[in-house]
Amino acid sequence: MAESRKNGIRPLVIKVGGSLAGTGRLGEMLAMLSAAQIPIVIVPGGGPFADAVRSLQREINFNDAVAHRLAMLAMEQMAEWIASQCSGVKVARSLDEISDSIMDGHIPVWAPLRMIGDDESVSADWSVTSDSLAVRLAELLDARLILLKSVDVADGLSAEELAQQGVVDGFFPEIVARAGVSWSIFGPAADEAMAAILAGEGAD
Template sequence: MPITWVVKLGGSLADSDTLPFWLDALADANLVIVPGGGPFADQVRSAQQRWSFGDEAAHAMALLAMGQYGLMLSGLCPKLGIASDVPALRTSTESGRSTIWLPGLSLMNDPGIPASWEVTSDSLAAWLAGRLNAANLLLVKSVAIFSDDTSYGGLVAQGLVDAAFERFSAKAAFAVWLGHRQDHPRVRAGLREPSHVFTRVNRSAG
């Protein structure tokens, strides 16, 4: 069964009352959820600032932070499956339920994923969407778009996605959409007709 949607739930939703509603709406949609880093990644940043260890260690810790947030999402919504690699994600979604991706340290060995804060869960969601041959990638944010420029470059400039996101997404086959955390009452409709609910991300000029 093809995977139509990969949905990245931003770590900022960890402090939002809308989080349980998002999980409930997504649970039976046969999609893959990518967790952000949330407060767990914030702790990694704080520790690196305090102790000045390298980005390679911080990158590994940030991957584990995404896993911690993913386990929290699973605890909040036990209907969701969990899996850590592409074959397991495919198997889990074939059951008809949605599955949370728990990225592992094996990603440290992927030469296409730099150990840098320029690569956050946004870019990793795009990387995964490509590996799954998904049709759509939805990034759920807590910050609204404050510009008419919805190109990859424009979103990077606004701080809505990480600096590496365009490289992971611009030539991909999947469509990229932005959603806001307050969109949760219309999630199911948006998964059917995304242009009615979500904002399409356009390729940068040139």
């Protein structure tokens, strides 16, 4: 844990759902994140790159363990795209790179494969998406997690209920219970609250 808390950094981990790309909100959300006044780490969803992995798995028939790694590469492709769109956002592939990026005044966007490609605490199948991987990063950083989603969800729903509704992936309830990570889901109706957090109001 010492590496993840180097120089006292305890960033807020923010997972940006790939589905935002299809709703027209992705650019708006990235602009909001780029203006953050607190240390944050962006975890990208796989978006259309992950959809391509699903299609290719059907077409050329590889197993779920391979698909899991390719889906993490899809997240890395989204990370590269996000960094290309946002000034001051840098791709980070390790806890050190995350800390160094923040210390340099940048916002790291996480490329996960090097860090957790062989992490046995995470199932290597489609029950795991960027939702659960974001929890794993928050666990490693001892950080709070916010999932930005394209839909609003009712207050007070458990992780199990959210998984049953398809809002989060199937592994999410297990990993948040194990990791003890503090997490929230913000949909379109929570943009004002999200902006306040990024301005340093209420983030701890």
